[in-house]
Each structure stands twice: as C-alpha cells, then as structure tokens.
Amino acid sequence: MAKNIAVIGMQFGDEGKGKIIDFLAEDADVIARFNGGNNAGHTLKVNDKETILHLIPSGILHKGKINIIGNGLVVDPNVLMEEIENLRNNGVKVTPDNLIVSENAHIILEKHIREDKEKNKHLGTTARGIGPAYTDKAARSGVRVIDYINKNKSPLNPFVKNTTLMINSLIDKNKKVLFEGAQGTLLDIDHGTYPYVTSSNATVGGVCTGLGIGPKKVDSVLGVAKAYTSRVGSGPFPTELKDRTGEKIREIGKEFGSTTGRPRRIGWFDALMCKYSGMVNGTDSIVLTKLDVLSGLEQIKICVGYKHNTKIIKDFTTNVGILENSEPVYEELNGWMEDISDVKKFDELPQNAQKYVKRIEELLEVPVCIVSVGPERNQTLILKKEFLFDSKPSK
C-alpha cells in the first residue's frame, strides 16, 4: 500500500484527474497541488452535483482534509477568493485550517492576463495569465504571495503559510498525501510538445520542485489516461479524428473545456504517447478513465506507431515537425455495444471492453489499477489495490 501518491496526467490534460483525486481523497489526509494555476479545470460530480475547481485542490469537498496550494503554482488572488466564496455558498467549509497557500507561490497580476490575451493567441492558451506570470518568475521580476500580502490588505492573508515546512512535517508524521497534478505530460514545458505546452512541469518532477519535498517521498505514481485522447488549444495531435466518430465521442464524453468552454479536439488512444508518459513519470500504475464513452462503437483503434515519410516510428517524439507530418499506424479492436456505466467489477465488463483495457496494459507495460466508467465516485472499478492508499485512517 502506498502512503503518498502522485496523480499525473498522461496525455494533454483533461484525463479525469479531478474525479480520481476526489475518489482517492477519501483515504488521504492531505491533498497538495504542485503546478499550474487557474488554467486547470477539475470537474467533480458528487451526488449529482457538479463542482468545477480551477485552483483549489480537489480534496476540498471532503471534510477534515488539508488542502495545499504549493510554491509551484501561480495564483490569481481574485480567482482564488471567488472560488472560496462559491464553495462556501454551496455549503463547503473553507478556512485557513483546510486550505493553505504557499507564501512562495507567484501572483498572477492584471498585466499578465492582458499579455496572455494579446501575445499568446497562436498557442491557444487559456488566457488566464499563466505563462506571463511564470515568465516574470523566471526573470526574477515576479511577485510572490508573501510580498503581495505584505503590501495589500488581502483576504488571502490568513490562508498563507510556509507550506514546505508544513508538508514535510505532515509526511514525517505519517500522514497520507495525495499530490495533485494539473494538465498532462504532453503539456509539460520540458517534456511536452513545445511550444504548444503550458509553462510549468506537469510531470512527476514537479511534485518535488512545486512543493519542496524529496523524490523518495512519492511512493506511488498513478498515471491518469483517458480511454481515448483529447486536446484543447493548438499543437500536434497525430490521432485526431475530424469525422463523425470524433464528434460522437465529443458529445458523449462532454468534451468541452471546463475552464474556457472550448470544444476539445478528439482522437484515438495513442499508445506511443502514453508509453512515453509512463517512462517520463516512472508511472507505477494506470488509471484508465471514461471507458464508458467508447460504448456503442463497432471498432476502436489504438495507435501503435507513426508513419513518417517511409519510416515507421515506434517511440514517441516531441519533435513537432515529425508529429505534424506523421500518419498514425493503428491496431483495430472490436468494440462493445452495452452501456457499462453501472458495472461494478472489472470482470463484469463486456469481453471486448476487458480486452481493450488489457491491450492498453500490454502496450504500455504498466498495470491498470483503476478503470472509471462514469463521472460519479461510485463508477470506479478497482483492479489493483496495492498502488492505492490503505483505507485505514493514518496514525
């Protein structure tokens, strides 16, 4: 059993990490975000009620958990206060006891949002000021949360602490920590499809830099991958479907951006890409989400290679030129017609759905520990418990 778990996106974000974090948070003591800002959008559905969180960790909906916004984030104070108010209006308790913001996180200023809107259109950013805020951080001209609250009488003040000390002390006390990643591996500034990426590290290294902990404190790396692929914004996408099948998946999977409302681009599952993500993150196990969305398709394809000119490429590349000029090589599997959203056990899934999951596992050479068949907490099939938290309370 793992004590501390990192949840990392294996594709272009929107893999369904929010739901999985919310599901795992039940057995965690601490939920800590380590990268990004309000470019993220985690949609959680509990008891038919939908909550979208952009900045606050997804553990906030559980009572008695500590939620941390780490130093690796960029924080828009207005958005944060608005999110706190919204949650409170919906009866969720948010206090300086259950939400803590790092004094070393950086502030997104008005000028960053303006600049993002004006200069970064071609990248299809979320226009929330994320990139310009990180640019100022790297240029040593940024504003840290601590400096901001010292200069402004901000309602943020009571939430701000030294989260590095805090999280290390919680880990030392054997508390169970869930590290919540935003975006996905292919949007990582170092390991993604640069320049069509976000401006932080969405990969597992970001856990250490974005929270100030050592790598050995991460016991289990869960890679979250959707049973197909989606991408918002610009950039290469070899398995993109521009046909009726893509539209069908978009509609059934409700693939519209939770931050911007933009329709997401849709494509088949790309095994090369996810194998690469598994490598970069040292992924111990995979959470495969939205399998239910693929019900009703006669044939389902998995990309197992790229044809570039006359060559077949078997390893993923972040070379945008190659990705843009490659044809995917597919393996075709038979689909299933049954609605699987009420299935409670893996071996009760239709044979072809089981085969699809097993084939992904084989291609990625990483075991699948969870399959998600719907947005609700109870639509979650557990295949392997050893990568997850012990459900007993921590001492």
Ligand code: IMP
């Ligand atoms: P930025 O993070 O706003 O700078 O946007 C950079 C790229 O990352 C754009 O293609 C965005 O659409 C994408 N992006 C940023 N955050 C998310 C996310 O949480 N999910 C999916 N895509 C995202």
